[in-house]
Amino acid sequence: MATMKTVQIYTPGNVNVLTYEDVERPVLQKGEILVRVRAAGINPVDYVSRAHGLILSTGTSVLPYVVGWDVSGEVVGLGEGVTQFAVGDEVYGMPRFPHEAKAYSEYITAPVADLALKPRSLSHAEAAGIPLAGLTAWQSLFEVAHLQAGQTILITGGAGGVGHYAIQLAKWRGARVITTTSTRNVEFVRELGADVVIDYTRESLAEAVKDVDVVLDAIGEDVLRDSFKVVKRGGIVVSLPGHKGVKAVGEELAPQYGVTFVLTFVHTSGEHLAQMAELADAGQLRTHLDATFPLKDAGQAHTLSEGGHVRGKLALTVE
Incomplete structure (x- = not known):
């Protein structure tokens, strides 16, 4: 054999x-x-x-x-x-x-x-x-949040797997991108296209950001709680399911802040992968x-x- x-x-x-x-x-x-x-x-x-x-x-x-x-x-x-x-x-x-x-x-x-x-x-x-990280970013931004050109999005954990693709895809769509990261990754996320970078070791998210249309939360816990404080009423918080307690936090806070909360799960899609391949070959996704x-x-x-x-x-x- x-x-x-x-x-x-x-x-x-x-x-x-x-x-x-x-x-x-x-x-x-x-x-x-x-x-x-x-x-x-x-x-x-x-x-x-x-x-x-x-x-x-x-x-x-x-x-x-x-x-x-x-x-x-x-x-x-x-x-x-x-x-x-x-x-x-x-x-x-x-x-x-x-x-x-x-x-x-x-x-x-x-x-x-x-x-x-x-x-x-x-x-x-x-x-x-x-595939998994890119599809998660693509589907969260475009299928769930319906991100549009001119909107402002907060992407927490912008230097991570999902985050670093999400920054690039949001910029391609024409959004204004705010992201959080540690000091060592500030320049990295700027190079990816982030318009505003919050160094979470030095700045409070809730004090530095306000009135965003969309949040893509890749961190959970206290960062997710702070995310609800910076999103507009009528906005949306999309969170990834890999962190304990995310669902409970989101369902508790969404009604209080007048926003939509979605816990998203990635699905396989050759069609979405083909679109991302085109972006990569055009120099817009790396x-x-x-x-x-x-x-x-x-x-x-x-x-x-x-x-x-x-x-x-x-x-x-x-x-």
């Missing part, structure tokens, strides 16, 4: 449960393509699923479990009925989310609707950084890679990711 390298877990736990080993290559099904993975993006949801051993779509544990969703690579096989891609095409995407995608592997199969042609101007590692690691060192990548201070994205390279 044909084999490949993969990273999987047999029990939930810390980074030591990540096992780099040989497994059988996946078998193509109708409507799928076989991708030779060249890079896999790292997201916080990766280490959450590793720590708890959970299949996100069901909340149950099915082991062994191969971690990861974001991939970039080449098409090496076509399932029955596939006409959207050809062997040799370079593609990227977030297949099957929130079901198991097995991205930390040399080969994966993926439904054609979950993928798009890779941005030509980006490396595989840069492209692999986009990935900042804080670090890359070979597939066998996925544990090191998870340790860095769990530290919570990654600038932009991390990726695994799959040679």
Whole structure:
């Protein structure tokens, strides 16, 4: 049988449960393509699923479990009925989310609707950084908040994975962008296009900002509470679900401040990925890679990711 390298877990736990080993290559099904993975993006949801051993779509544990969703690579096989891609095409995407995608592997199969042609101007590692974080930013800004040119948006955590894409996408849409970050990332977010930067180590958000139309909250906790103080009545606060207590805080404060609160969940979309690829190739969207690691060192990548201070994205390279 044909084999490949993969990273999987047999029990939930810390980074030591990540096992780099040989497994059988996946078998193509109708409507799928076989991708030779060249890079896999790292997201916080990766280490959450590793720590708890959970299949996100069901909340149950099915082991062994191969971690990861974001991939970039080449098409090496076509399932029955596939006409959207050809062997040799370079593609990227977030297949099957929130079901198991097995991205930390040399080969994966993926439904054609979950993928798009890779941005030509980006490396595989840069492209692999986009799907989950980029789709989260795109869908939060344009599907949920309906951000318009001329509006003002506050993006908390602008130097992070979602944040650094959200700044660029909001500027492309024509919005005025305010963001929060630490001192070391002030110049970084300015270079991304932020109009106003709040250094949260030196300034109070509630004192420095007022009357924004939209908030994209990637932090939660006290930052989310302060976000309600700066948004206009009739505005909207969109929050990401990865932080404990976010839903309760949002539902408590939204009526008090006369704003809409939405807890958003990303969904896979080859169409949105294709649009972001066009922006990347036009020089309007880029990935900042804080670090890359070979597939066998996925544990090191998870340790860095769990530290919570990654600038932009991390990726695994799959040679």
